[in-house]
Amino acid sequence: xxxTLSPGFADPVTDAQSCFRAVLDxxxxxxxxxxxxxxxxxxxxxEAAGAVLLTLADxxxxxxxxxxxxxxxxxxxxxxxxxxETDAPAMFAMALSLPDLDTLPNGTDEMPETxxxxxxxxxxxxxxxxxxxEGPGLREPKVLTVAGLPPDFVAIWQRNxxxxxxxxxxxxxxxxxxxxxxxSVSIKEA
Amino acid sequence: MxxxxxxxxxxxxxxxxxxxxxxRRGDTATPPLSVAQIEEQLGRSVDRVMAEGSLYDxxxxxxxxxxxxxxxxxAAFLLRAYRTTLPRFAHSKPVETATMRIERRVSAIFKDLPxxxxxxxxxxxxxxxxxxxxxxxxxxASGGVSMEAADLTTMPxxxxxxxxxxxxxxxxxxxxxxxxxxxxxxxxxxxxxxxxQALARGDEGFLLGLGYSTQRGYGGSHPFAGEIRMxxxxxxxxxxxLGFAIDIGDLVLTECQMVNQFKGSKTVPPQFTRGYGxxxxxxxxxxxAMALVDRAMRAGELGEDVTAPAQNVEFVLYHSDNIEAxxxxxxxxxxxxVDFQSELQNVRRMRTEVAE
Amino acid sequence: xxxxxxAYLDEQTKRMIRRxxxxxxxxxxxxxxxxSREMPLPYGWGTxxxxxxxxxxxxxxxxxxxxxxxxxxxNAVSIRRFFARTAGVRTTTATAEATVIQTRxxxxxxxxxxxQIIVYQxxxxxxxxxxxxxxxxxxxMHGLADYGLMHVKLYxxxxxxxxxxxxxxxxxxxxxxxxxxxxxxPAFDNPKMDMMPALQLFGAGREKRIYAIPPWTRVKSLxxxxxxxxxxxxxxxxxxxxxxxxxxxxxxxxxxxxxxxVCSDTDHCGERRAAGHIGADGFQEAAE
Numbered sequence: 070x071x072x073t074l075s076p077g078f079a080d081p082v083t084d085a086q087s088c089f090r091a092v093l094d095x096x097x098x099x100x101x102x103x104x105x106x107x108x109x110x111x112x113x114x115x116e117a118a119g120a121v122l123l124t125l126a127d128x129x130x131x132x133x134x135x136x137x138x139x140x141x142x143x144x145x146x147x148x149x150x151x152x153x154e155t156d157a158p159a160m161f162a163m164a165l166s167l168p169d170l171d172t173l174p175n176g177t178d179e180m181p182e183t184x185x186x187x188x189x190x191x192x193x194x195x196x197x198x199x200x201x202x203e204g205p206g207l208r209e210p211k212v213l214t215v216a217g218l219p220p221d222f223v224a225i226w227q228r229n230x231x232x233x234x235x236x237x238x239x240x241x242x243x244x245x246x247x248x249x250x251x252x253s254v255s256i257k258e259a
Numbered sequence: 260m261x262x263x264x265x266x267x268x269x270x271x272x273x274x275x276x277x278x279x280x281x282x283r284r285g286d287t288a289t290p291p292l293s294v295a296q297i298e299e300q301l302g303r304s305v306d307r308v309m310a311e312g313s314l315y316d317x318x319x320x321x322x323x324x325x326x327x328x329x330x331x332x333x334a335a336f337l338l339r340a341y342r343t344t345l346p347r348f349a350h351s352k353p354v355e356t357a358t359m360r361i362e363r364r365v366s367a368i369f370k371d372l373p374x375x376x377x378x379x380x381x382x383x384x385x386x387x388x389x390x391x392x393x394x395x396x397x398x399x400a401s402g403g404v405s406m407e408a409a410d411l412t413t414m415p416x417x418x419x420x421x422x423x424x425x426x427x428x429x430x431x432x433x434x435x436x437x438x439x440x441x442x443x444x445x446x447x448x449x450x451x452x453x454x455x456q457a458l459a460r461g462d463e464g465f466l467l468g469l470g471y472s473t474q475r476g477y478g479g480s481h482p483f484a485g486e487i488r489m490x491x492x493x494x495x496x497x498x499x500x501l502g503f504a505i506d507i508g509d510l511v512l513t514e515c516q517m518v519n520q521f522k523g524s525k526t527v528p529p530q531f532t533r534g535y536g537x538x539x540x541x542x543x544x545x546x547x548a549m550a551l552v553d554r555a556m557r558a559g560e561l562g563e564d565v566t567a568p569a570q571n572v573e574f575v576l577y578h579s580d581n582i583e584a585x586x587x588x589x590x591x592x593x594x595x596x597v598d599f600q601s602e603l604q605n606v607r608r609m610r611t612e613v614a615e
Numbered sequence: 616x617x618x619x620x621x622a623y624l625d626e627q628t629k630r631m632i633r634r635x636x637x638x639x640x641x642x643x644x645x646x647x648x649x650x651s652r653e654m655p656l657p658y659g660w661g662t663x664x665x666x667x668x669x670x671x672x673x674x675x676x677x678x679x680x681x682x683x684x685x686x687x688x689x690n691a692v693s694i695r696r697f698f699a700r701t702a703g704v705r706t707t708t709a710t711a712e713a714t715v716i717q718t719r720x721x722x723x724x725x726x727x728x729x730x731q732i733i734v735y736q737x738x739x740x741x742x743x744x745x746x747x748x749x750x751x752x753x754x755x756m757h758g759l760a761d762y763g764l765m766h767v768k769l770y771x772x773x774x775x776x777x778x779x780x781x782x783x784x785x786x787x788x789x790x791x792x793x794x795x796x797x798x799x800x801p802a803f804d805n806p807k808m809d810m811m812p813a814l815q816l817f818g819a820g821r822e823k824r825i826y827a828i829p830p831w832t833r834v835k836s837l838x839x840x841x842x843x844x845x846x847x848x849x850x851x852x853x854x855x856x857x858x859x860x861x862x863x864x865x866x867x868x869x870x871x872x873x874x875x876x877v878c879s880d881t882d883h884c885g886e887r888r889a890a891g892h893i894g895a896d897g898f899q900e901a902a903e
Contacts (some may be wrong), residue, residue: 082621086673089633093671096640097814097829125637127630160634179758182638182647205643205790206829208810234792238641251641253790253829268692340655344619444648444823447751573749583821586658590738593660593690597683597720597879600865601782601801604847609776 075109077123077148084108088124092240095249100202100213102194102248113165114141117242118190122163123148125186131157133173133185135164162187167219170229170237181234184252191217194243199259202250212259213248215241226256283328297321306511306540307331311581312338313441313460315510315539332462336582343441349496352504356514356537357416359490363543366417367484368518374414379489380541417486418516418533427518427531449572454556455549459538461579463545469569470551478555478567482534485518489541513538515546519554524562532561622669622702628652632670632825636816639827644789645757646740651823661694662820664717664736668698671732671816672715677705679713684721684862684879691719710882720783722804724861724883727813729830735798737819740826742786742796762794765837773842782847788835789828797834803846803862808834851876854896856887 078084084106091103110119119141126132128150134142145163146153158174162185176184191197197216200223219225229236229252236252250256284291298305298321308320312335320338327333363379366372378384421427438453440460445453458466473479491511495504515536523529534554536546555569568574578584620626628650635649654662672678678698682691686708694717695706707713710723719736727733743753746764756762765786772780785802789795797805798817808815808828815828828834838844849863854875861883863876875896878884888897 096637125634127627179754181642181645205832208831234642234645253641268687268689272689272692339653343653442650444650573751583658587821590659594683594688596864597801598783598799601847604849605782
């Protein structure tokens with residue numbers, strides 16, 4: 070790691086807005102894949118994951134960081150100010166492989182919004198395993214292709230989905246692409 | 260004749276603003292008010308606007324009063340909207356009212372006490388007779404009043420005096436970060452720090468009415484004005500990179516400590532409890548009302564029946580903010596004709612169906 | 616605008632609101648508390664909608680603002696100007712041209728598309744507030760999905776009036792889970808919310824709540840099998856454009872009971888007249 074950090078967004082206001090609209094649309098239409106204007110996030114983070122962090126995380130959002138992503142820690146801390154790995158319940162988890170969802174806050178019945186959101190970096194959003202999504206945001210079942218989810222992902226997700234309105238939301242990132250899986254969506258293998 | 264839909268909202272707004280500007284200025288034959296004049300001569304208005312506007316800046320408050328033609332809620336609103344856009348550089352350390360440079364200090368519960376009673380610049384014993392001499396141009400006050408500088412080392416706060424005997428409940432110190440209603444929405448149960456913040460920003464008239472209601476039996480708690488003090492305190496911040504506190508300026512504050520009887524419980528012997536009020540500037544009426552309402556809202560915590568409006572924390576906190584209240588009350592003048600039309604058709608339909 | 620950030624709000628505030636919006640979309644119909652800021656417009660005048668719009672708006676957006684269905688009502692003009700001034704975005708009155716539509720009390724007649732977002736100004740996000748004023752209590756009811764209170768109220772309406780008497784802000788169930796206030800739109804507009812292709816966002820500034828309905832989500836107006844939901848509208852065609860399927864405003868034309876019924880959606884009405892649809896009272900204007 071060099072002592073100089075790579076920069077954040079070239080245009081913080083515009084780039085954050087455009088990345089947010091991509092995430093919002095992906096959350097509203099689960100599985101829709103967007104390409105984002107990236108940042109040169111440090112290894113091992115992909116462009117999209119870096120952009121999502123800069124867009125959503127700040128000093129008010131305790132972050133859990135995948136140990137494998139430790140080389141990006143200084144960059145995240147500098148550009149977002151997010152408290153990383155503190156005792157406070159995590160609002161975001163930046164993960165390179167799906168974490169055990171039971172170890173993250175999933176909200177309460179009265180305050181389901183207090184759950185964590187997992188930003189999960191995967192190998193691909195254009196090739197890999199095919200899933201069928203159904204739920205709010207989808208007029209008809211939608212197929213999503215992802216490489217890099219665990220083999221028992223459908224079972225893990227169904228447990229999460231069954232908690233509704235509690236539950237964890239996922240933002241999937243691969244290179245400069247992203248999509249989202251809100252807790253409201255149900256997932257089957259295609 | 261054919262009907263032509265009403266147009267011209269933009270023009271109407273421009274015209275309204277132009278008319279307002281003219282009316283605000285008034286007759287140009289009279290000299291314009293300067294912001295400095297407001298700041299100096301309408302000090303109590305400035306104080307109230309700073310308190311309810313949640314921003315301690317006398318000059319900006321005076322400007323807001325001028326811009327709002329003396330409408331103090333409108334002026335507080337102007338300050339609040341400006342305040343929202345300001346960056347936050349630091350949190351101050353808690354101000355120390357025990358070392359306040361006293362301009363006024365009275366206690367109703369002791370005839371005399373260390374430091375004595377200091378009346379200060381009060382209207383209390385003025386006879387409310389219009390002073391027609393003020394109609395004429397005032398000469399510069401000659402000489403002025405010579406104020407004996409109060410001896411700060413002998414001005415203990417009255418609760419500290421009672422506290423020595425254990426007769427007054429102690430306030431537990433806490434290192435917890437206080438809540439901030441301007442950043443986080445109200446959530447229940449609301450802790451006392453958040454309640455006090457809401458009251459300090461709250462409408463003076465609303466708190467006055469609620470405080471008064473507790474005196475008339477709606478949640479009474481036998482209050483005594485333990486002490487009211489007004490004066491200047493220093494504000495300090497402690498930048499992390501320095502590691503020690505630095506003085507960044509002074510504030511004028513009014514603090515009121517109400518002392519209330521408490522019969523005690525199985526675990527706590529009988530003692531006095533407190534209601535607390537603290538506001539920006541000279542705001543004695545507000546500080547006293549605040550202390551009454553603060554104490555009333557502690558009913559649940561102290562095991563008293565919660566029956567009166569002033570004791571209902573949710574009721575008080577959701578309705579004390581005059582910027583919220585004025586916005587929502589006044590929004591009724593916005594067009595509602597779509598909803599009214601819906602009601603109209605509904606009533607017509609129900610009348611037809613009844614007739615059939 | 617000099618001295619202020621793009622779209623007025625600072626980036627920290629936008630991030631906080633954006634996080635709230637994502638949660639709102641993930642939990643359709645649930646009211647998410649947010650740190651609503653004091654805006655330079657009064658509470659109750661659209662501060663929630665304005666904060667939501669300011670948090671989503673980008674340079675490429677085209678904004679439409681309506682109040683009572685009309686683009687030229689004074690508060691709509693004021694809000695449109697606010698964004699033109701603070702964000703420099705392009706504004707429009709044409710529903711089809713807009714990418715973001717901020718509204719008070721109406722949903723446009725033209726069906727909204729997949730690439731549009733509608734932002735509702737909400738005065739009172741809690742659908743149960745007339746039945747239970749304590750938000751501590753109503754929050755508990757939402758947590759348990761215990762909406763018995765509302766069903767009892769509707770049932771009492773039927774036994775008293777023979778029908779459900781609510782004509783605007785008619786409560787809906789979102790995705791079969793949350794009871795939600797649609798904001799004070801006329802019940803006539805409720806069916807448009809069901810399976811709408813556009814994303815629907817709701818902002819309540821004074822009450823400090825955000826909520827959302829994703830596209831293609833079931834939104835059901837509460838009713839009973841033997842007393843199904845009925846939309847209410849004046850039984851007339853629009854006097855200006857002759858439309859029979861749009862929501863109508865009643866205009867008093869004289870003090871002898873004269874009435875004229877015209878489209879509340881001014882863009883819809885204007886578009887129809889431009890296309891040659893003329894109502895009984897619209898001929899002369901069209902000929903001018």
